[in-house]
Amino acid sequence: MADAGILALRAKLTSRPRSDDYLQRRRDIDALGLAYGLRPDVKVEPVTANGVRAEWTSTAGAADDAALLYLHGGGYVIGSLDSHRHLVSEAGRAAGCWALALDYRLAPEHPFPAAVEDALAGYRYLLTRGVRPGRISIAGDSAGGGLVVAALVAIRDAGLAQPGCGWCLWTWRRQAKQ
Secondary structure (H helix, E strand, C coil): CCCCCCCCHHHHCCCCCCCCHHHHHHHHHHHHHHHHHCCCCCCCEEEEEEEEEEEEHHHHHHHHEEEEECCCCCCCCCHHHHHHHHHHHHHHHHEEEEEECCCCCCCCCCCCCCCHHHHHHHHHHHHHCCCCCHHHHEEEEEEEEEEHHHHHHHHCCCCCCCCEEEECCCCCCCCCCC
16 A cells, blocks of 8 residues: 555646746746745855855754765756755755755756766865865765766766765666666
8 A cells, every 4th residue: 555645745746737848847846946945044155166056055063074065856957956955955954064056057058078077076166175075975866866976986087085975865867678
């Protein structure tokens, strides 16, 4: 028997129209993310991380010598700081550190390897701010989870020290044909 909460969530998701226009889908996912709001103690600071639009989120007691670099999901086509701000701030709270969310370049306007280059730029930004590699975690959901793995490879290939960990949530992957 299916869980009642899962059934309610499925009903909610299927009741919303889904546009075929990726620009409209970007607006839609941003609106959904913004609907969650932030807890009152969350501080948000817009920054540019080596040319990449980004923002810091922090909560009371967050360690300033550690960072969570967050790469949002959205199939590499949708998703943004707005769509994932609540998730990023709460992930940073759970990790007990500041979280840096990247607004990496999206396809189709910016095809591969633009997102990987931006993730590497974000990592280098943290290093230049004095965060030790072992105190950096890179996290991402869905396509962002795949981007975490690609970023780890890019970091290695650039000859940089690896971060303390990579955390992939609901990693996007291509389904094999049956």
